[in-house]
Amino acid sequence: MKYIITLLSIFCLNATSYAAGPLALGTTTTLRDSGLLEHLQADFYATHGIAIRSVVLSSGQVFNAAKRGDIDIALTHAPKAEQAFIESGMGLARTPVFYNHFLLVGPKNSGLKLNDKASLSDALQSLHEQRLPFISRDDGSGTQAFEQKLLSQLGIEPSGEHYIKSGRGMGPTLQLASQLQAYTLCDWATWQAYQAKLSLELIVSTPQAKQNQYSLVTVNPNTSAHPPQASAELFYTWLTGPAGQAAIETFQVNGQQLFHAGMAKSEN
Amino acid sequence: MSDLSQSFGHALNLLLRFDSNLWEIVALSFRVSLSAVMIATVLGLPIAAALAIKNFPGHGAVRILVDTLMAMPPVVIGLVVYLLLSRAGPLGIFGLLYTPSAMIIAQSLLITPIIVALGLQVFVPLWAKFGDQFRLFNTTTRQNLFTLVHEGRHQLLTVWLAGFGRAIAEIGAVMMVGGNIDHYTRVMTTAIALETSKGNLEMAMALGLVLMLMALAINILAHSFSRLQQSPN
Numbered sequence: 107m108k109y110i111i112t113l114l115s116i117f118c119l120n121a122t123s124y125a126a127g128p129l130a131l132g133t134t135t136t137l138r139d140s141g142l143l144e145h146l147q148a149d150f151y152a153t154h155g156i157a158i159r160s161v162v163l164s165s166g167q168v169f170n171a172a173k174r175g176d177i178d179i180a181l182t183h184a185p186k187a188e189q190a191f192i193e194s195g196m197g198l199a200r201t202p203v204f205y206n207h208f209l210l211v212g213p214k215n216s217g218l219k220l221n222d223k224a225s226l227s228d229a230l231q232s233l234h235e236q237r238l239p240f241i242s243r244d245d246g247s248g249t250q251a252f253e254q255k256l257l258s259q260l261g262i263e264p265s266g267e268h269y270i271k272s273g274r275g276m277g278p279t280l281q282l283a284s285q286l287q288a289y290t291l292c293d294w295a296t297w298q299a300y301q302a303k304l305s306l307e308l309i310v311s312t313p314q315a316k317q318n319q320y321s322l323v324t325v326n327p328n329t330s331a332h333p334p335q336a337s338a339e340l341f342y343t344w345l346t347g348p349a350g351q352a353a354i355e356t357f358q359v360n361g362q363q364l365f366h367a368g369m370a371k372s373e374n
Numbered sequence: 375m376s377d378l379s380q381s382f383g384h385a386l387n388l389l390l391r392f393d394s395n396l397w398e399i400v401a402l403s404f405r406v407s408l409s410a411v412m413i414a415t416v417l418g419l420p421i422a423a424a425l426a427i428k429n430f431p432g433h434g435a436v437r438i439l440v441d442t443l444m445a446m447p448p449v450v451i452g453l454v455v456y457l458l459l460s461r462a463g464p465l466g467i468f469g470l471l472y473t474p475s476a477m478i479i480a481q482s483l484l485i486t487p488i489i490v491a492l493g494l495q496v497f498v499p500l501w502a503k504f505g506d507q508f509r510l511f512n513t514t515t516r517q518n519l520f521t522l523v524h525e526g527r528h529q530l531l532t533v534w535l536a537g538f539g540r541a542i543a544e545i546g547a548v549m550m551v552g553g554n555i556d557h558y559t560r561v562m563t564t565a566i567a568l569e570t571s572k573g574n575l576e577m578a579m580a581l582g583l584v585l586m587l588m589a590l591a592i593n594i595l596a597h598s599f600s601r602l603q604q605s606p607n
Contacts, residue, residue, distance in 0.1 A: 130472065139572060144556075161472055161553040175461030176471050278571045303573040332461035332469070 128157035129337045132168035132177035134248060135275035137320075140295035140364050142357055149353045150344060156337045164275070166246025172196065172325050175332030179341060180323040183248035183293075186255075188323050198324040201346050202369035204354045205319045208252055209297055210310040211280070212238075212289035218309060226291070226317075227256050229310045234260075237268045239288035243279055244271035252317060253291050280304055293318050295364040316370035322346065381579030388580055389587070400584060403561040406474055406548070407541040410481030411489075414537055417482070418489030419530075423519045425490070426497035427505075437494070443487035448480075452550030455480040459551065472553040477561070480547035485537040492533040496526040528600050535596055539589065 137143045138160065147158045161168075161177055165184035169191045171177045181203070182188060191197040210229045212218065218238060220229055230253075233240050242264070243250040257264060270288060272279045276296040283290040284304040294313070322345055327333035344350045351367040358364070388396045425437065457463050459471040459479070470476045500522050508518050523530065545563035552559035554568060562585045569578035 127469075159472065159553075159555045159558055161555060171460075173462070175466065275571060277573065281571075281573060300573060330461075331466060 127335070128159050129179070129335055129341055130177045131158050131160045131179055131181060131341070132171050133160055133162060133181040134165055134168065134183060135162055135277065136183070136249070136293050136296045137181065138162045139275075139277050140299050141359060142295065142354070142365060145357050146345070146350070146353060149349075150341060153344065153349060154337075154340055156340065158341070164243075164245045164247040165251070169196075172323075172330070175325075175330045177325070178334035178338040179325060181320060181345075182323065183318055183320045184251045185319060185321070186251055187248075188321055191323060195329050196326055198326045200321050200323045201342070202319050202321045203345055203350070204365040204367050205316050205370040206294040206365050207311070207313050207315050208249070208317050209292050209294060209308055210289060211283065211292050211297060211304075211306045212309045213287040214305060214307045216289075216307070216309055218289070220310065224310055225312060225315070226310050227260060230256055231260055231262070233289055234262050234264060237266065239268045239270060239286060240264070241270045241272050241279055241283050241286070241288050241290040243276070243291075244273050245275065247276070248318075249276060249291055249293060280306070295359075298359055298362055298364055316366075319370050320365070377575065378579070381576050382583060384576050385580035385583035385587075389584060396581070396584065398557065399560055399562055399565050399581075400588065402474065402559070403542055403563075403585075404588075406477045406561060407481060407538060409478045410485060410541045411534060411538045413478070413482040414486040414489045415534060418486045419493050419523060420519060421486075422490045422493030423497050423522050425494055426501045426522070427515075427518060440487050440490045440494075444491050446484070446487070448484055448544045448546035449550065451480050451484045452547035455483065455547065455551045471551060472555060472559060474552070474559055476551040477548045477559060480551045481541040481544065484544060484547060485541050488540055489533060489537050492536060493530065496529040496533060497522050500525050528603070531596055531600055535593065538592070542585070542589070 133143060143160050143162075147160065151157055161171065163171060165182040165187055168177065168180050168182050169187055172180050172191065173196050180188075180191075180197075188197070188200050192200055208226060210226055218229065218232055218236070220232060224232075230240075242253060270282075270286070272282050274282070276292060277300060279290055280292060280296065280300050281304065282288070284306050287305075289309065294311075297308070322342060324338060324342055325334045354365050354367045355363070421440075425433065425440075455476060456471065458465050459468070459476050460466055461469070461471070470479070504521065504525070508521070513521075543563065545567060548554075548559070548561055549564050549567070552561070552564065554560050554564040560568075562581055566578045566581045566585075569575075569581065
């Protein structure tokens with residue numbers, strides 16, 4: 107008996123009450139690495155006094171964790187996975203909250219010849235035709251979902267030595283691309299945060315395309331293994347409302363705005 | 375080379391300035407791994423003693439199992455604990471996933487087999503030495519256990535340090551069940567991985583050096599303590 111008490115007491119020394127704990131936000135590496143997450147957490151705390159604990163995963167993993175009831179609300183950039191989550195009945199609502207765009211980055215003095223108006227799609231096609239090294243995230247992330255969408259539109263099923271799968275987040279993948287002098291797709295915010303440390307340059311950037319849409323997805327309390335905290339709704343109202351949207355617009359790194367509030371009109 | 379010396383300077387600077395972020399991470403690492411090693415000791419030593427003292431059916435199988443569990447990769451332990459503690463899992467009602475408690479549970483499971491297997495190495499020769507006397511004086515099992523632990527305390531310190539070393543250096547399990555949440559479940563190893571992935575190699579290396587310095591300090595303490603106790607003999 108004493109024995110069990112000893113074990114329990116060691117454990118209890120470390121336990122605190124989690125009954126009405128902080129909000130568990132499931133989100134993606136791009137938001138942490140760009141610094142936006144910290145900015146939003148601080149703003150939300152200042153307004154509502156509620157701490158946010160961000161669990162940073164790939165978009166695919168976020169929805170898995172949401173299904174298991176381990177996070178209260180999701181902030182991701184994988185429209186297809188978000189819609190599937192809602193259609194499965196696990197998710198309640200999906201609201202686009204901010205966006206930026208994707209880029210193609212690659213070695214300096216790139217061997218890729220493109221005309222000035224080339225789109226990401228055109229660039230991927232040329233890369234594939236010339237069998238130049240390209241790194242795919244292959245980690246179930248929103249960036250990978252976007253790459254898959256472009257490739258399937260082009261009817262390309264990449265394989266071979268020039269198609270490298272990193273299986274890692276955006277930052278490590280950029281570093282890998284820099285070391286291997288390969289090409290990769292990247293979001294605008296992560297590129298801004300990392301470019302100084304890389305020997306890579308921008309190959310194609312089309313801000314007007316606004317392809318990278320981030321959305322807030324709420325979890326259905328009736329189907330989840332554990333109903334989300336009440337503060338999830340508060341966060342939803344805040345981020346989709348004027349105060350949250352202003353917090354996104356005003357966020358800058360090195361004088362550059364990284365995200366635009368609202369929904370990209372071109373979203374499909 | 376300049377990278378390394380720069381990192382070293384950076385590490386010392388962070389330590390001496392008592393950088394609050396750094397100390398928070400260091401403190402959590404110690405809290406988690408010390409708790410884990412205590413739980414593993416309380417669980418593991420009696421098992422080791424029982425294996426050393428008693429011969430029961432399946433004795434050999436248990437020893438093979440313990441040795442096998444020693445080779446269990448931290449990520450696998452992490453995955454098992456994740457599935458157990460997740461809200462959808464059997465222990466989900468406690469809401470322990472992504473908390474320091476979850477990290478302690480995972481690390482305890484990771485190092486208990488190490489404590490058992492290494493503890494056994496200490497107890498077997500001791501039992502060979504004292505077993506007959508115990509039988510002669512007809513002592514209770516509990517008295518036997520205390521005598522064995524007391525007699526083997528110096529070697530057990532090494533066992534304990536091995537367990538602690540394994541726990542504090544481990545990343546796979548704490549990353550999976552803790553989630554590397556800033557100011558909450560971020561420990562030294564997950565912070566090093568994060569800083570490396572962000573390309574802040576200097577900061578990552580500084581954290582690594584802090585980890586090494588801490589390990590050095592603990593070992594110096596442990597060994598001088600052990601020598602102090604041994605000197606009167």
